[in-house]
Amino acid sequence: MSEPHQDTGTGWPAPTEAPPEMPAAAPPGKAAEKPSAKPAAAQPQEWDVDGPDAATEPEVGEAAAGSPAGRRRVSAAGAAIGLLLVLFGFAFVVQLRSHATDQAQTTARPEDLVRILSDLDARKDRLSQEISQLQTTQQQLAAGSAGRSAALDAAAKRARDLGILAGTLPAQGPGIEVRFLPGSQGLKAAVMLDAVEELRDAGAEALQLDGGDGQSVRVVASSWFVDGPNGALEVDGRTLTGPYLLTAIGDPPTMRTALNIPGGVADTVHNAGGNVIVDQPGTVRVSALHPTGSPRYAQPAS
């Protein structure tokens, strides 16, 4: 029944090796190894030392499931077969998958392929252009980051300095605390203004005025002083009562001297029946803030 198919298998013009499934039609090279179509006769001599045992087995395949001797024989040849089959399955799946991925290209017409290729080329050009742009940007940023951070530091320092001068930031440092104990008639606003002016002349950088009622005012360039009712003092819209504490940050000896010059602030207060106590605690703190808004009319000119 299978005879004609064996013939067709060998009937093809160029079978370079023996078809494995046709031992009866094997070419002479194979026939030398296997003189007969019965493999059971030839195999023991070729494969195994325990020939007589295996000779009882009609087939190799059945020997695999047969006696222990057959099992041992399979472990050598069967390993090779198993390895080949593992490789075959592996390659089969790999080929299936790799073919499935590029099937769209293989079935496409040449015009489409040319279009796809030109699209890809254009895309590649765009991407490489983008790469070079980004690299340039990166270099610029890397070069500018040092200068930028330095400029940022300088700007932050300048903002802090200006904030202290404008009264929008708390400050601390060496300075003096001047305690004004007003006389029976209270303290005139002119005297307080004199004291502030003297301290500024003496180099005070930040000033704060605390009233006896707990009100605190940061004294800045635009601060104003007005006599209030009942000997009180109105500063920047707030009413302060005595005794007053004027805190100034600056060079303590200079400021102390400035307040105590003959005919100066201290003398004036003394003449009015009050008293001035200058205290020098070392580091003083100016914590009151001057509320500021954006200027309504003035705009930056630069």
Add this chain to the structure above:
Amino acid sequence: MFAVLALVVGVGLGAFFEPSVPLALQPYLPIAVVAALDAVFGGIRAKLDGVFDDKQFVVSFVSNVLVAGLIVFLGDKLGVGTQLSTGVVVVLGVRIFGNVAGIRRRLFRA
């Protein structure tokens, strides 16, 4: 069975790792797979016919694959790679058909 198990293991490995075929092997792998397919069907048929031979199977498997690859390689060098690949596939396909026909006759007696 042992052979089926090995086949399943190979398929599982291929599906699990999903390797990409190296460019140098791309023209040869399909032909090698077809050649191996021929050898496997031949082995099944020989098994059913009761004439299966381990050594012959291994040798024919390896030489099938190698000869198929060699033919494609030569065809590439000679500039007729596509045609020669087609020829190899036709030859192997006819052989596979013959083997499958033998298996069918053996299994279904028809």
